[in-house]
Amino acid sequence: MRVAYYKGCLASLSAKELDTSTQALAPKLGIELDELEAVTCCGAGDIHEAEPDYYLHLNARILAYAEATGANTLMTICNVCTLNLRQANFQLQNDDALRERVSDNLETVGAPRYSGGVEVKHLLWLIADGDGYERLKEVAHKGLKGLRVAPFYGCQILRPSKLLGFEDPDRPWSLEAIIEACGGEPIDYPAKIKCCGFPIIQAREEVALGELIQPIEQSIEAGADVMVTPCPLCHLSLDAWQQKLEASTGKRYQMPILHLSQLIGVAAGLEESELQFKRHVVPVTPVLEKVEAP
Amino acid sequence: MDVALKIWRFDPETGERALKHYNVEAPEWACLLDVLDIVKDQVDGTLGFRKSCRMMICGSCGMRMDGRAILACKERMKPIVERGHVPVISAMGNMPVLKDLVVDMTPFWTKIRRMKPWLDTGYEEIPEREFRHTQEEMNPIHKESLCIMCGCCVSECNSMESDPEFFGPAALAKGFRFVGDPRERAQVERLESYNDEHGIWDCTRCYFCNERCPKGVDPRDAIAKLGAESIKEGIDRDLGAKHAKWFVHSAKTTGWLRETELVPKTQGVVSAIKQTKFAISLAKHGKVPPPVPPHVADRVQEARGLHELVHSQGRAGAAGIVQGEKALSRIEHPSDGDGA
Numbered sequence: 001m002r003v004a005y006y007k008g009c010l011a012s013l014s015a016k017e018l019d020t021s022t023q024a025l026a027p028k029l030g031i032e033l034d035e036l037e038a039v040t041c042c043g044a045g046d047i048h049e050a051e052p053d054y055y056l057h058l059n060a061r062i063l064a065y066a067e068a069t070g071a072n073t074l075m076t077i078c079n080v081c082t083l084n085l086r087q088a089n090f091q092l093q094n095d096d097a098l099r100e101r102v103s104d105n106l107e108t109v110g111a112p113r114y115s116g117g118v119e120v121k122h123l124l125w126l127i128a129d130g131d132g133y134e135r136l137k138e139v140a141h142k143g144l145k146g147l148r149v150a151p152f153y154g155c156q157i158l159r160p161s162k163l164l165g166f167e168d169p170d171r172p173w174s175l176e177a178i179i180e181a182c183g184g185e186p187i188d189y190p191a192k193i194k195c196c197g198f199p200i201i202q203a204r205e206e207v208a209l210g211e212l213i214q215p216i217e218q219s220i221e222a223g224a225d226v227m228v229t230p231c232p233l234c235h236l237s238l239d240a241w242q243q244k245l246e247a248s249t250g251k252r253y254q255m256p257i258l259h260l261s262q263l264i265g266v267a268a269g270l271e272e273s274e275l276q277f278k279r280h281v282v283p284v285t286p287v288l289e290k291v292e293a294p
Numbered sequence: 295m296d297v298a299l300k301i302w303r304f305d306p307e308t309g310e311r312a313l314k315h316y317n318v319e320a321p322e323w324a325c326l327l328d329v330l331d332i333v334k335d336q337v338d339g340t341l342g343f344r345k346s347c348r349m350m351i352c353g354s355c356g357m358r359m360d361g362r363a364i365l366a367c368k369e370r371m372k373p374i375v376e377r378g379h380v381p382v383i384s385a386m387g388n389m390p391v392l393k394d395l396v397v398d399m400t401p402f403w404t405k406i407r408r409m410k411p412w413l414d415t416g417y418e419e420i421p422e423r424e425f426r427h428t429q430e431e432m433n434p435i436h437k438e439s440l441c442i443m444c445g446c447c448v449s450e451c452n453s454m455e456s457d458p459e460f461f462g463p464a465a466l467a468k469g470f471r472f473v474g475d476p477r478e479r480a481q482v483e484r485l486e487s488y489n490d491e492h493g494i495w496d497c498t499r500c501y502f503c504n505e506r507c508p509k510g511v512d513p514r515d516a517i518a519k520l521g522a523e524s525i526k527e528g529i530d531r532d533l534g535a536k537h538a539k540w541f542v543h544s545a546k547t548t549g550w551l552r553e554t555e556l557v558p559k560t561q562g563v564v565s566a567i568k569q570t571k572f573a574i575s576l577a578k579h580g581k582v583p584p585p586v587p588p589h590v591a592d593r594v595q596e597a598r599g600l601h602e603l604v605h606s607q608g609r610a611g612a613a614g615i616v617q618g619e620k621a622l623s624r625i626e627h628p629s630d631g632d633g634a
């Protein structure tokens with residue numbers, strides 16, 4: 001299937017490893033990526049909160065360029081992008097007058113109009129069931145040797161379920177299904193559906209660390225070797241801010257954090273040049289050693 | 295039908311906590327509240343829970359079912375019984391438990407009062423005639439006006455778990471109910487006061503409040519409306535507001551978020567220097583891209599043009615969120631009506 005691919009700003013800059021592993025993995029899963037070039041940041045929750053009318057227009061512009069590729073799916077690899085784009089999309093699809101006004105504005109600045117013909121889906125949803133899941137089982141031929149993997153969903157792929165709606169936000173199953181298909185053992189812990197604190201990590205660091213500590217400590221307690229997340233923002237706080245958590249608690253965690261496409265990439269035998277683990281702050285070596293062990 | 299459920303009991307006198315199993319016969323139409331009434335009538339008269347209206351309007355019966363905050367009078371038991379599921383009932387979170395399913399709502403009410411939940415119309419004398427307002431003028435606070443102050447949104451608020459002084463979703467939604475009221479005259483004073491350390495920008499956008507609210511208030515959206523109104527009024531001293539403004543600036547200049555500059559723009563140069571050691575560790579792993587050349591999106595002039603255009607069209611502030619509410623209300627909630 002051909003999809004318009006919106007990688008968002010983290011995967012273009014600080015989380016390049018997410019983009020390279022996704023680009024390497026997608027064709028193996030039968031997903032042909034048509035990468036959007038002329039798009040901007042979706043604005044995270046920030047532009048939605050600072051200038052919501054501008055947020056709507058920026059996201060409409062991304063949707064319009066996706067529609068212009070002829071694909072009917074816009075694939076995201078970030079929770080926050082997924083919520084932002086789906087929220088804007090529902091507003092535009094269900095209100096003709098609003099869509100006309102926004103399309104007129106898009107046209108005025110030289111961008112394509114948007115007619116509402118695109119569905120926004122996260123990579124996670126494309127491979128958690130149906131054909132994608134069948135392919136996944138074949139692609140993950142190397143397996144994970146029973147690696148104990150703690151799924152971390154993060155907030156904005158689950159809630160509000162009215163806008164996301166792929167699975168039960170309180171008992172999600174998609175990451176677990178993927179971990180199993182890859183030959184890993186999913187680990188359960190309560191904070192897997194809670195917030196990692198990223199949106200306020202700069203403005204309210206202590207409050208954010210009070211949130212971040214829960215998934216990190218609980219997954220360690222549950223015996224996880226590694227955590228996996230579908231969101232580069234969760235990845236940034238879990239991986240890069242872990243050192244701040246260590247500094248404030250005086251404990252040593254060293255919990256490796258993988259992006260979804262890296263976890264599958266390991267099971268599918270992708271190269272280090274595609275997975276780019278050297279870009280992680282917490283070393284991934286112990287995970288690789290476990291998987292490579294004879 | 296035969297209903298089975300487990301209830302977390304708490305006895306304040308002994309401090310004992312225990313998960314007790316109950317089986318009762320209930321009519322097919324019974325909701326959780328009916329079942330609790332039957333348990334109290336027939337099995338154990340000491341079971342503590344709050345109730346009044348039995349019709350989702352008084353806000354008394356907030357509690358948790360399988361860890362989710364719900365109204366006991368809204369949850370139908372039949373589909374749960376048919377699934378063969380035995381739900382676990384417990385008290386709401388983020389508030390101290392007084393007895394069984396009853397929580398101490400004092401912190402909740404203190405925060406509601408902190409918002410000054412009354413109109414400040416700016417006149418002393420009662421005018422001779424009533425004021426007339428159109429439906430359109432009242433639309434911005436339609437959702438916030440539906441709040442029944444049940445506390446379900448607060449129960450799972452992730453910021454409040456970490457910062458118990460956070461005003462929280464119910465109080466902030468109440469705040470917008472007054473900021474957005476066309477009769478109100480003290481909007482700016484209110485926004486100043488809601489821009490407190492524990493106010494608007496303390497919310498971590500976990501969206502548990504929108505997920506849980508049984509009345510469709512969507513408190514997180516109300517908080518975004520307060521943020522948008524604050525920035526429109528130039529109240530942007532909070533780091534959260536500065537952070538949000540920097541995203542707007544990035545989008546219209548380079549198209550993509552300029553991460554290297556986010557810390558100094560949000561926190562100011564002095565604290566940014568204190569962050570240097572942390573920043574170096576990020577830079578080592580390519581987490582912070584070098585500042586030059588900035589990464590510029592193709593056709594970024596379109597994003598800049600849109601910014602100017604949008605500013606000339608008078609939908610700044612909360613209006614930008616309100617305009618989409620009608621469309622969003624047309625989406626069916628997946629859990630509507632299945633009682634699960």
Ligand code: SF4
Pocket residue numbers: 007008009010011040041042043044078080081232233551
């Ligand atoms: S959500 Fe974050 S990563 Fe995704 S496009 Fe927006 S700013 Fe970039």
Ligand code: SF4
Pocket residue numbers: 346347351352353
């Ligand atoms: S809605 Fe009014 S009348 Fe009904 S129970 Fe609540 S307070 Fe009483």
Ligand code: SF4
Pocket residue numbers: 440441442443444445446447448463464467506507508509510511512513
């Ligand atoms: S916002 Fe919703 S959940 Fe929160 S107190 Fe009001 S009605 Fe209850």
Ligand code: SF4
Pocket residue numbers: 447450451452453454462463496497498499500501502503504513514517
């Ligand atoms: S979105 Fe904000 S107010 Fe709502 S529950 Fe989460 S942290 Fe609390």
Ligand code: FES
Pocket residue numbers: 327344345346347348349350351352353354355356365366367368
């Ligand atoms: S008893 Fe009044 S809301 Fe449930």
